[in-house]
Amino acid sequence: MDVQLYVPAAPRPVKAPPQSSQGLTVTEVTPPRAMHQSEDLGAERSGNEVASQPGRLPSPIRQPIPQLKTPPLPIVGLELGPLS
Known part of the structure; x- marks a missing residue:
């Protein structure tokens, strides 16, 4: 819930450069989550197991x-x- 409310709040205030602001926000918020989950699971599974x-x-x-x-x-x- 906190993340969802925080994501839309960023693009709203920055209406002048939506391209650079949106791109940075979307990329920074989305990739970290997917990469962290898959990287953690893959490294832990293949490494530990x-x-x-x-x-x-x-x-x-x-x-x-x-x-x-x-x-x-x-x-x-x-x-x-x-x-x-």
């Missing part, structure tokens, strides 16, 4: 396999429905 527990990689890889086997069932049912 791989270095600390290399055995954890095989575990998560095996989980998605059973999940992939489930989708085909519902897909077949949907196709049979319209046909009959």
Whole structure:
């Protein structure tokens, strides 16, 4: 809430140079958040998990396999429905 109210407040007062003011505000407020989240998660995940527990990689890889086997069932049912 605080961030949303702060973002629109910046462009309003600076109506003379909206291009430079808006560009700086939008870029400064948006990229930091996305980059921080993805960089933190990626660095922590690949660094901590791989270095600390290399055995954890095989575990998560095996989980998605059973999940992939489930989708085909519902897909077949949907196709049979319209046909009959």
